[in-house]
Amino acid sequence: MTGGLGVPSRRNALAGTGALALVLLVVAPLMLSDFRLALLGKFICFAIVAVGIGIAWGRGGMLTLGQGVFFGIGGYAMAMHLKLADAELNGGSGVPDFMLLYGDGTVPGWWEPFRSPLFTLLAVVALPALLATALGLAIFKRRIKGAYFAILSQAMVAAFVVLLVGQQQTTGGTNGLNGFRSFFGYSLSDPANRLTLYYLAAGILVAAVALSAALQRSRFGELLVATRDAEERVRFLGYDPALVKTVAFALAAALAGVAGALFVPIVGIISPADIGVVPSIVFIVGVAVGGRAGLFGPVLGAIGVAWAETSLSEAFPSFWSYFQGALLIAVIALLPGGAASLVDRLRERATSPRRGASSPPAAGAAGTPAPAAAASTPADRPAEEVHP
Amino acid sequence: MDVIGSQLVAGVSIGSVLLLVAIGLSLTFGQMGVINMAHGEFIMAGAYTAYVVQQILGDAGLSLLVALPVAFAVGGALGALLEQLLVRHMYHRPLDTLLATFGVSLVLQQLARDIFGAPAVDVRTPSWLQGNVEVLGTVVPWTRLFILGVVVVAVGGLALLLTTTALGRRIRAVVLNRQLAETSGISTRATDRLTFVIGSGLAGVAGVVLTLVGSTGPTLGTGYIVDAFLVVVAGGIGQIRGAVLAAFGLGLLQAFVELSTTASIAKFLILVIVVAFLQVRPQGLFTVRTRSLA
Numbered sequence: 001m002t003g004g005l006g007v008p009s010r011r012n013a014l015a016g017t018g019a020l021a022l023v024l025l026v027v028a029p030l031m032l033s034d035f036r037l038a039l040l041g042k043f044i045c046f047a048i049v050a051v052g053i054g055i056a057w058g059r060g061g062m063l064t065l066g067q068g069v070f071f072g073i074g075g076y077a078m079a080m081h082l083k084l085a086d087a088e089l090n091g092g093s094g095v096p097d098f099m100l101l102y103g104d105g106t107v108p109g110w111w112e113p114f115r116s117p118l119f120t121l122l123a124v125v126a127l128p129a130l131l132a133t134a135l136g137l138a139i140f141k142r143r144i145k146g147a148y149f150a151i152l153s154q155a156m157v158a159a160f161v162v163l164l165v166g167q168q169q170t171t172g173g174t175n176g177l178n179g180f181r182s183f184f185g186y187s188l189s190d191p192a193n194r195l196t197l198y199y200l201a202a203g204i205l206v207a208a209v210a211l212s213a214a215l216q217r218s219r220f221g222e223l224l225v226a227t228r229d230a231e232e233r234v235r236f237l238g239y240d241p242a243l244v245k246t247v248a249f250a251l252a253a254a255l256a257g258v259a260g261a262l263f264v265p266i267v268g269i270i271s272p273a274d275i276g277v278v279p280s281i282v283f284i285v286g287v288a289v290g291g292r293a294g295l296f297g298p299v300l301g302a303i304g305v306a307w308a309e310t311s312l313s314e315a316f317p318s319f320w321s322y323f324q325g326a327l328l329i330a331v332i333a334l335l336p337g338g339a340a341s342l343v344d345r346l347r348e349r350a351t352s353p354r355r356g357a358s359s360p361p362a363a364g365a366a367g368t369p370a371p372a373a374a375a376s377t378p379a380d381r382p383a384e385e386v387h388p
Numbered sequence: 389m390d391v392i393g394s395q396l397v398a399g400v401s402i403g404s405v406l407l408l409v410a411i412g413l414s415l416t417f418g419q420m421g422v423i424n425m426a427h428g429e430f431i432m433a434g435a436y437t438a439y440v441v442q443q444i445l446g447d448a449g450l451s452l453l454v455a456l457p458v459a460f461a462v463g464g465a466l467g468a469l470l471e472q473l474l475v476r477h478m479y480h481r482p483l484d485t486l487l488a489t490f491g492v493s494l495v496l497q498q499l500a501r502d503i504f505g506a507p508a509v510d511v512r513t514p515s516w517l518q519g520n521v522e523v524l525g526t527v528v529p530w531t532r533l534f535i536l537g538v539v540v541v542a543v544g545g546l547a548l549l550l551t552t553t554a555l556g557r558r559i560r561a562v563v564l565n566r567q568l569a570e571t572s573g574i575s576t577r578a579t580d581r582l583t584f585v586i587g588s589g590l591a592g593v594a595g596v597v598l599t600l601v602g603s604t605g606p607t608l609g610t611g612y613i614v615d616a617f618l619v620v621v622a623g624g625i626g627q628i629r630g631a632v633l634a635a636f637g638l639g640l641l642q643a644f645v646e647l648s649t650t651a652s653i654a655k656f657l658i659l660v661i662v663v664a665f666l667q668v669r670p671q672g673l674f675t676v677r678t679r680s681l682a
Contacts, residue, residue, distance in 0.1 A: 063483045138663060142670040147423050147482055151617040152663060158614040159659040166652025277614060281490055288487060321498035328491030332484045333474060 007221075008295060013213040016296055020209060024202040034191060041198040041266045043306040044205050048259035050287045050302035051208045052252030055215065057284070058292030060248040061228030062145075066153030067256045068280035069160045070128035074257030075270040076164075077127065079177035080111055081120035082264065086181045088115075097179070103169035111170070117184060124261040125254050132253030136246035143242075145231070157280045161272045176271025183265045194266075201262045205299070208255055213295055215251075224248050225293075285324065289331050291340025301338060393524035395643045401532045403639025404539045407632060408597060409612045410619035411543055412463075412590030414631040417620050418563060420580055422475055423486040427616070428609025429496035430466055430588050434459035434595020435604045436500060439509050449514035452596070456538075459592035467588020471581055479580075493609070500606040508603035517600065531600040538597050542590060547628055549586075559583055622662050624672025633673055638662075 008016065028040055049067055056062045083096035084107070093100075095107055113119045135156070139149055164171045171177070186193045215221045227234045227241045234241050264270050273279070283302075290301015305324075313320035331338060413427050437459040442451040470492060478485045517534055520527045550556035558579045561569040570576050598608065619638060623630030638658060645654040666672075 061483075063486065135663075138667060142667055144666060144670050147417075147421065147486065148621055148666075150423070150483060150486060151621050152666075155614055155618050155659050155662070159656045162652045162655045166650055277610065281487075284487065318498055318502055321494050321501075325491040325494035325498070328494070329474065329488050332488040332491070333477060336481070336484060 007216050008213075010217070013216075013295060017206060017209050017213060020296070020299070021202075021206045024206065025199065028202075029195065029198070034194070037198055038194065038266065039307075039310060040303075041201050042263065043303045044198075044201045045259045045263040045266065046283065046286065046306050047299045047302040048201075048205050048208050048262070049256045049283050050290070050298035051205070051212050052255030052259075053283060053287045054292060054294070054298035055212060055224075055255075056248050056252035057287065058294070058298065059216070059221065059228060060224050060245055062245060062249060063150040063284070064153045064249065064252065065150050065277075065280050065284070066157040067252070067283050068157045068275035068277070070132065070253040070256035071260035071263070071283075072160060072164070072270070072272075072275035073128050073131070074124045074260030075264050075275070076171070076177065076260075077114060077120055077123045077257075078261035078264040079180070079270050080114040081117065082180040082183065083177055084111065084115050085117075085184075086179075089182060096177075098172050098175070098177075099169065102173075108170050121261075124257050128253040128257035129250045132250040133246055136249040137242065140242035140245045140249075154277060154280070157275070158277050161276045164272050172271070174272055176269055176274070177264075178269035178271070180265060180268060188265060188268070197262075197265055201266060204258060204262065208258075209295065209299060216295060220244070220247070282324075285328050287338075289327060289338055291338030293337070294340040297338050297340035304339075390525055391647065394526040395647055396640070397523055397526045397528055399640030399643030400536065400636065401528070401639070402642050403636035404532075404536045405598070405601065405612075406615055406619050406639055407543065407635035408535065408539050408594040409591070410616040410623075410631055410635055411539075411546065411628070412587035412594070413616050414587075414620045414623065414628070415546070415590070416467075416584055416587035418627070420475075420479065420583065421482045422479070422584075423482060423489070423617075424470070424475070424588075425486055425490040425613070426466075426470060426492040426496060427588070427591050428611075428613035429493045429500075430463045430591035430609070431595040431598065431612060432500060432606065432609040433466060433496070434463050434592035435511070435599050435608050436504060436509075436595070437462045437592065438596040438599045439504070439511050439604055442511055447514075448512040449516055452514050452517075455596045456593055459596045460589040461592070463592025463595070464585040464589035467584045467591075468581065470588070471584040475584065476580075497606050497610075504606070506606060508605035511599040511604050513600055534600065535597050538593065542593060543628060543632060546586075546590070550628065555579075555582060618659070618662055622665060622672055624669075624674040627674045630672055630674035 024040075024044070029037060032040060049071055053064065053067060056064050083098075084094065087096050088094045095105060099105065099107065114123070139145075139152060144152070164176075165173050167173070180188055182188055183193065183197065186196075188194065188197075215224075223234065223239060223244050227239075227244050231241045234244070260270070260275075263274070282305075286302030286305040287298040288301070289305055290299065291297025305327075309320055309324070312323060335341060337344070409428075409431060412430075413424065416422055416424055416427070438452065438455040441455040441458055442448060445451040445454060470489070474488055474492065475485055478488065513531060517530045520529050521533065522528070523533075548556075550560060558569070558574050559582075561572070561574055562576050562579050562583075566576055569579075595608070598604075598612070602608065602611075615638075619631055619634045622638065623632075623634030641661065642654055642658055645657050649657075
């Protein structure tokens with residue numbers, strides 16, 4: 001497999017997480033304009049989804065093409081709360097503006113619980129996790145896996161979008177929900193509050209990476225990778241692979257839900273176009289490009305691809321689709337471990353003794369004395385090996 | 389009775405479209421376990437083939453009949469290219485094939501957008517397919533019957549190919565047991581390539597026919613691909629009759645569920661039903677019994 005377990009040492013994981021926190025929480029706010037920082041905040045939401053995909057797909061082998069559903073549930077839950085809160089804010093009727101426009105002017109019953117901030121925050125995490133658990137148990141217990149799982153998860157997101165679009169009066173249809181004015185009482189037009197929101201997202205991403213690192217080192221993390229590589233053997237050892245996979249899937253779903261909930265106040269809109277079949281696969285693209293099984297690959301890949309999309313499609317609108325397609329094909333076909341495996345490969349080459357160095361046939365063939373060849377070995381080679 | 393009749397006709401009509409887009413997929417997925425996400429774009433290529441042929445020939449009726457074999461060739465050629473350049477190298481990584489072919493579909497969609505423009509193009513329906521006919525007390529457009537006819541011919545032809553020809557025997561042998569087929573002297577390489585070409589060609593044919601019932605745009609394929617995959621999953625892989633039953637079953641289900649609720653809720657319920665159905669039969673309707681541990 002790509003790089004075996006790929007578990008970095010505790011020190012490296014800690015250093016990497018620290019560096020990520022430093023860049024996102026200290027360097028970026030100092031260097032970037034408000035506009036760019038808001039963009040980065042959006043990319044951070046994608047990166048939180050990517051951490052979950054890294055766990056479910058990279059380490060669990062479950063190619064989930066339906067993360068848009070969980071992202072959407074988190075997003076819509078938050079958006080519903082913000083709409084309801086806004087409607088109450090201006091001393092108004094408590095009915096969101098678009099419902100007065102398209103609906104019959106009353107708030108449907110299933111919206112009511114989202115008036116409570118506590119319920120909303122709980123729902124953002126719990127609803128995706130519960131749905132993923134139910135679905136995971138139904139699918140994995142019956143040993144449906146691989147391509148079948150991928151197709152079912154994709155069908156799930158397609159059905160979800162159809163449902164959203166069809167219920168225009170209560171979900172905003174293709175327009176989605178937008179025009180939020182406040183976030184738990186804080187005005188969203190105030191730059192200071194927007195900065196706080198960015199810090200919140202960045203902090204949650206760092207926490208998600210730390211969680212992913214802890215998981216990677218745990219028994220559960222080992223079991224997950226074992227299930228990916230040899231499900232039957234795990235079963236024969238007495239574990240239930242279905243449970244292992246369901247837990248990982250639910251965790252990925254919860255992370256996607258949190259990301260969706262952050263996406264709503266940062267970007268200011270959630271609509272079916274953000275969570276459909278194609279966006280759900282695009283979530284995967286960043287993870288694949290960065291390196292699916294590693295700790296930082298998914299995060300850096302997601303931010304990198306989203307950043308490239310924004311800057312490239314500004315300049316060449318149609319070029320981006322070609323580039324994205326070609327990038328995906330090239331990475332999957334030629335570099336399945338993603339950019340992270342490239343780093344590993346380079347490091348391996350740098351730290352391990354050069355393969356050709358033990359027998360210098362080229363030097364010998366050219367008639368050069370052996371000591372000259374030894375002197376030309378790279379500087380990073382340990383000295384005691386050069387002069388035993 | 390009227391309602392039941394009309395929903396029956398609607399269901400068969402939906403089912404025939406589903407079957408047409410799924411049958412090629414069922415072949416490539418069943419044969420090789422390869423999920424070709426670009427299948428939808430092959431359908432789209434078939435639809436644009438119909439458009440181009442009509443631009444050249446002018447007459448709507450003649451061009452439709454000419455477009456059918458031409459689109460099969462276009463789809464087949466695209467399939468051959470994809471198999472040769474990409475899929476062939478990734479047979480042991482089916483999930484990665486899915487992602488790589490999604491990359492191909494992104495590229496093909498953008499290509500269509502750059503060549504033909506983002507708005508849908510207009511493909512005229514031949515005069516002899518305009519108008520309606522009454523079936524079971526329901527008014528049915530001739531185009532719908534034409535689609536059903538094409539499906540019957542395509543599926544029947546494929547069934548004949550699989551059961552009576554040497555190539556069909558080889559394909560079935562490879563589906564049943566790849567290693568054993570290889571040791572028996574069958575070139576699995578050549579069989580894979582040909583299967584992929586036939587499956588992709590059928591996608592092209594589906595594209596031509598779909599111009600009769602929908603608009604022809606760059607995202608034509610994306611609209612059908614998810615449903616097509618559901619048909620393949622519910623039908624079970626490696627057998628045509630599974631796909632046939634699943635397509636018409638899902639079509640009828642959709643028509644009758646729509647009766648009591650809206651189309652969007654019907655679509656959602658269908659997914660729930662398919663997942664529930666897979667609880668009972670995780671391998672789909674029909675499975676090929678093999679001795680492999682999978």
